[in-house]
Amino acid sequence: MTSRWPQDARCVVNITVDFDGLSNETGKKLLPIGKYSHGRYSAKRGVPRFLELFERLGIKATFYVPGYDAECFPAAVRSIADAGHEIGAHGYLHEAYDLGEEEPFYLRKTHKILTDLLGASPVGWRNPGGGKSDLTIKVLRELGYIYDSSEKAADFPYFPVVAGQRLRDFVNLPDNTSSLDDAPFYRDSMTPPSEVCEQWKAEFDTAYAEGGYYDLIVHPRSGFGSGGPTRAKALENVILYIQRHPGVLFQRQVETARWCLQNPDLWPERTHPWSGRQ
Numbered sequence: 254m255t256s257r258w259p260q261d262a263r264c265v266v267n268i269t270v271d272f273d274g275l276s277n278e279t280g281k282k283l284l285p286i287g288k289y290s291h292g293r294y295s296a297k298r299g300v301p302r303f304l305e306l307f308e309r310l311g312i313k314a315t316f317y318v319p320g321y322d323a324e325c326f327p328a329a330v331r332s333i334a335d336a337g338h339e340i341g342a343h344g345y346l347h348e349a350y351d352l353g354e355e356e357p358f359y360l361r362k363t364h365k366i367l368t369d370l371l372g373a374s375p376v377g378w379r380n381p382g383g384g385k386s387d388l389t390i391k392v393l394r395e396l397g398y399i400y401d402s403s404e405k406a407a408d409f410p411y412f413p414v415v416a417g418q419r420l421r422d423f424v425n426l427p428d429n430t431s432s433l434d435d436a437p438f439y440r441d442s443m444t445p446p447s448e449v450c451e452q453w454k455a456e457f458d459t460a461y462a463e464g465g466y467y468d469l470i471v472h473p474r475s476g477f478g479s480g481g482p483t484r485a486k487a488l489e490n491v492i493l494y495i496q497r498h499p500g501v502l503f504q505r506q507v508e509t510a511r512w513c514l515q516n517p518d519l520w521p522e523r524t525h526p527w528s529g530r531q
């Protein structure tokens with residue numbers, strides 16, 4: 254099989270972590286205390302646990318952080334970057350709804366919060382809960398972003414075609430928020446961690462067989478996340494399983510995006526569904 258990946262890798266693995274702290278409830282106008290306090294777990298327990306786990310396993314990940322969570326927990330967010338992981342943007346109040354004409358304001362607001370906190374600007378973005386509009390890519394490109402990890406319409410990276418033109422400075426790294434995301438398993442189907450682990454291994458097996466791209470999404474919060482000890486152990490077991498396979502390259506999403514931008518002919522193009530205003 255001819256590889257499309259760096260170092261002739263057979264499969265590229267991006268471990269991605271959506272911080273989703275207090276922003277998740279606050280954005281829904283829920284007071285994040287009592288039964289709505291799951292988000293506080295991200296900064297206090299989940300992030301330190303993930304950082305320890307990733308260091309022990311020798312991998313670098315990408316963390317998507319809402320601007321509001323960076324304001325609430327600056328030390329936790331700094332600790333992620335200090336450990337060599339990538340920080341991407343993930344909305345301000347985790348706006349899982351259409352922001353309309355206000356979207357550019359909030360994209361810029363979170364961009365400034367993360368840039369001021371870390372001394373470096375994020376270049377990757379993941380939409381919070383699905384929200385995206387015809388303005389999103391335009392504003393992200395203006396701010397210097399090079400990729401979006403939100404689309405669910407492909408298995409492999411691809412270049413968006415906007416207003417009839419294939420972009421050369423921006424790539425889509427699709428994410429699978431159904432079967433490679435902890436939230437639906439732990440929130441919707443209440444699947445036991447052992448079964449989630451088997452599902453994620455099976456997803457890896459098929460990606461590996463196809464020379465594929467594997468983007469696993471976890472949350473450090475309690476509730477629907479993987480921050481707690483048993484679910485973090487399930488995540489560890491999946492990573493250890495993947496690491497036993499030869500030819501697997503773990504990398505942050507920024508490295509995956511840069512590789513795609515440097516090798517554009519290896520990747521297909523797809524028309525951006527809202528190409529009129531770009």
Ligand SMILES: [Zn+2]
Pocket residue numbers: 271272273343347380381382
């Ligand atoms: Zn999220």
